[in-house]
Structure formats: C-alpha cells, structure tokens
Amino acid sequence: MHAFNLQAKPLSLADRLADLAVDALIDEADLSPKPALVDRRGNGAHTDLHLGLMHASALALWPAFKEMAEVALELGEVGVPLREAIGRIGREGEQAMLVTTNGVNTHRGAIWALGLLVTAAALQPKSIALCAARLALLDDRYAPTPLSHGAQVAQRYGARGAREEAQLGFPSVLQRGLPQLHKSRANGHGEQNARLDALLAIMTELADTCVLYRAGEPGLHAMQAGAQAVLDAGGSASLSGRRRLHELDQQLIALNASPGGAADLLAATLLLDRIEHDGISQGAF
Numbered sequence: 150m151h152a153f154n155l156q157a158k159p160l161s162l163a164d165r166l167a168d169l170a171v172d173a174l175i176d177e178a179d180l181s182p183k184p185a186l187v188d189r190r191g192n193g194a195h196t197d198l199h200l201g202l203m204h205a206s207a208l209a210l211w212p213a214f215k216e217m218a219e220v221a222l223e224l225g226e227v228g229v230p231l232r233e234a235i236g237r238i239g240r241e242g243e244q245a246m247l248v249t250t251n252g253v254n255t256h257r258g259a260i261w262a263l264g265l266l267v268t269a270a271a272l273q274p275k276s277i278a279l280c281a282a283r284l285a286l287l288d289d290r291y292a293p294t295p296l297s298h299g300a301q302v303a304q305r306y307g308a309r310g311a312r313e314e315a316q317l318g319f320p321s322v323l324q325r326g327l328p329q330l331h332k333s334r335a336n337g338h339g340e341q342n343a344r345l346d347a348l349l350a351i352m353t354e355l356a357d358t359c360v361l362y363r364a365g366e367p368g369l370h371a372m373q374a375g376a377q378a379v380l381d382a383g384g385s386a387s388l389s390g391r392r393r394l395h396e397l398d399q400q401l402i403a404l405n406a407s408p409g410g411a412a413d414l415l416a417a418t419l420l421l422d423r424i425e426h427d428g429i430s431q432g433a434f
C-alpha cells in the first residue's frame with residue numbers, strides 16, 4: 150500500500166471547460182499589440198486596468214465557469230431553470246471579479262459571452278452557438294435591470310449590444326473571428342498575427358457599446374474603418390498592415406475608444422477554437 154496515490158485524477162468536462170475559458174481570457178489579455186486595449190505593452194485607453202489585473206480577474210472566474218458547466222450537465226436541457234441558474238452563477242462570478250479587482254470592471258461582458266458558451270458546450274457540444282443563443286433568449290426573473298452603459302447606448306443610438314450578439318448566436322465570432330483566424334493561419338501568418346487579424350475582423354462590423362459609450366459614433370466609425378484598413382493592407386503580418394495597426398492604436402487612444410466588446414468576442418473566438426482542438430466539439434458550432 151502506498152502513502153500517496155500518485156495517479157492524477159482525470160479532469161471532468163466541467164474542469165476542462167473552465168480551464169479553456171480562463172486560458173482564452175488570458176490569451177486575449179496577453180495578445181499584443183491590440184488597439185487601445187490592455188496588453189503586454191500597457192493599458193491602452195484604460196486608466197483603471199492593467200495586465201496583472203486582467204490575469205487575476207480571469208483566474209477568479211474559474212469557479213463560476215466550472216459551476217455553469219456542472220449545472221448544465223445536471224439540468225440537462227435548455228430552459229428557464231438553467232437560464233436562471235447560470236444568471237445567478239454569473240452574478241456571483243461578477244462579485245468575485247469585483248472583489249479581486251477592487252471594484253474595477255475587467256470582464257463583465259466576458260462572463261456573459263463565455264459563460265453562455267461554456268454552458269452550451271457542456272450541454273450540446275455539436276451546436277454550441279445555437280444552444281447559447283437559445284439560453285440568451287430566455288428571461289431571467291432575477292436579473293437586475295440597471296441603466297448600464299450598454300442600455301444607455303441602446304437608447305441613444307439604437308445599437309445592438311452584448312445581449313443581442315448572444316441572442317443571434319454570436320455572428321461576430323462565427324462569421325468574423327473564427328473564419329479570419331483560420332484564414333490567417335492557413336496563410337502562414339503566425340499564431341499571434343492570426344489572433345490579431347481575428348480581433349480586427351470582429352472590429353470591422355461590431356456595434357461595440359464600450360466604444361459608443363466612450364467615443365460616440367465617430368469613435369465607432371474610426372474603429373470599424375481602421376480595422377478594415379489594416380486587413381486591406383495585408384493584415385497584422387504585413388509591414389503596411391502593421392503601420393496601419395499602429396495608426397489605429399494611436400487614433401483610438403486619442404478618442405478614448407477602447408473596443409472592450411470586441412476583446413470579449415475575441416476571447417469567445419479563442420474559446421471555441423480551443424474547444425475544437427480539445428476534441429470536445431468537432432467544429433460544427
């Protein structure tokens with residue numbers, strides 16, 4: 150008889166999904182140079198955020214992601230009980246984030262997007278985006294309705310925000326982020342450039358409510374047109390694309406226009422990519 154059992158316990162599906170979600174958030178934060186966002190170089194357009202805080206916040210969310218996957222496996226179907234359970238877990242995750250960051254919003258949008266995707270991946274790994282959309286369409290009786298930045302921007306500009314992106318099945322991820330990630334990889338652009346190109350592809354069309362709130366319609370136009378200009382110039386791997394990317398970074402910082410929503414959707418893109426590589430899903434999201 151041995152004093153210790155040295156055989157590692159296999160990770161459960163919920164453990165693996167929580168690991169992949171946290172990894173995706175850390176990869177998003179580390180990716181550099183992202184226009185006006187927190188990265189390895191600095192704080193972008195944010196005065197209250199830094200890379201260490203993004204990492205600490207990502208790690209603090211692990212239990213919430215694991216619990217979401219577990220409750221999905223336990224309840225076994227899309228319905229109001231599951232929607233309300235993940236709403237409660239998401240709000241607890243938000244509290245854990247705020248305690249870790251001393252009150253700074255580092256990952257509110259990411260808890261929403263990645264939380265839905267983790268739940269859906271546990272439940273229906275063959276149609277993750279559709280399952281996440283069905284969950285997002287259900288009402289959570291206990292969700293507070295504060296006049297969030299997103300709600301204010303929706304009133305002022307009629308913009309679709311984080312809720313609608315999820316309810317539509319994450320078109321920015323499935324139709325922009327993932328295809329561009331695959332295309333830039335196939336062109337041999339290197340992993341970091343492929344990820345930057347995926348972020349830019351998301352930015353070309355997104356109504357990012359962070360940008361609208363901070364910089365209005367001129368800010369949103371600068372983000373979308375500038376991201377398109379980088380891709381048209383050959384993307385992050387080309388010299389002229391890099392020059393355009395630098396210009397976009399300067400321009401968005403000057404406008405205080407940080408594309409936080411696009412960053413969250415890049416993390417969602419990286420999560421689905423990891424889920425596919427991990428064999429949890431075969432790519433039919």
Ligand SMILES: CC(C)(COP(=O)(O)OP(=O)(O)OC[C@H]1O[C@@H](n2cnc3c(N)ncnc32)[C@H](O)[C@@H]1O)[C@@H](O)C(=O)NCCC(=O)NCCS
Nearest residue numbers: 236239240258261297298299310311314356357358409410
């Ligand atoms: C739906 C959510 C995201 C709130 O959305 P709302 O637009 O009202 O809030 P807010 O202005 O704080 O923005 C949320 C974040 O979404 C991201 N975002 C911005 N624009 C977009 C977009 N077009 N698409 C996707 N994400 C976006 C940004 O990171 C932003 O910070 C969600 O946090 C929520 O319902 N919160 C209520 C509390 C809750 O139940 N939490 C648990 C959810 S599982």
Ligand SMILES: Nc1ncnc2c1ncn2[C@@H]1O[C@H](COP(=O)(O)OP(=O)(O)OP(=O)(O)O)[C@@H](O)[C@H]1O
Nearest residue numbers: 178186187254255256257258259359409410412413
């Ligand atoms: N690397 C990143 N850098 C900056 N923001 C990011 C990054 N990754 C994700 N985000 C998202 O951007 C949001 C932060 O944006 P912002 O600071 O505008 O939010 P806020 O606290 O709602 O607004 P404000 O700071 O203007 O009061 C976070 O919710 C987060 O989800």
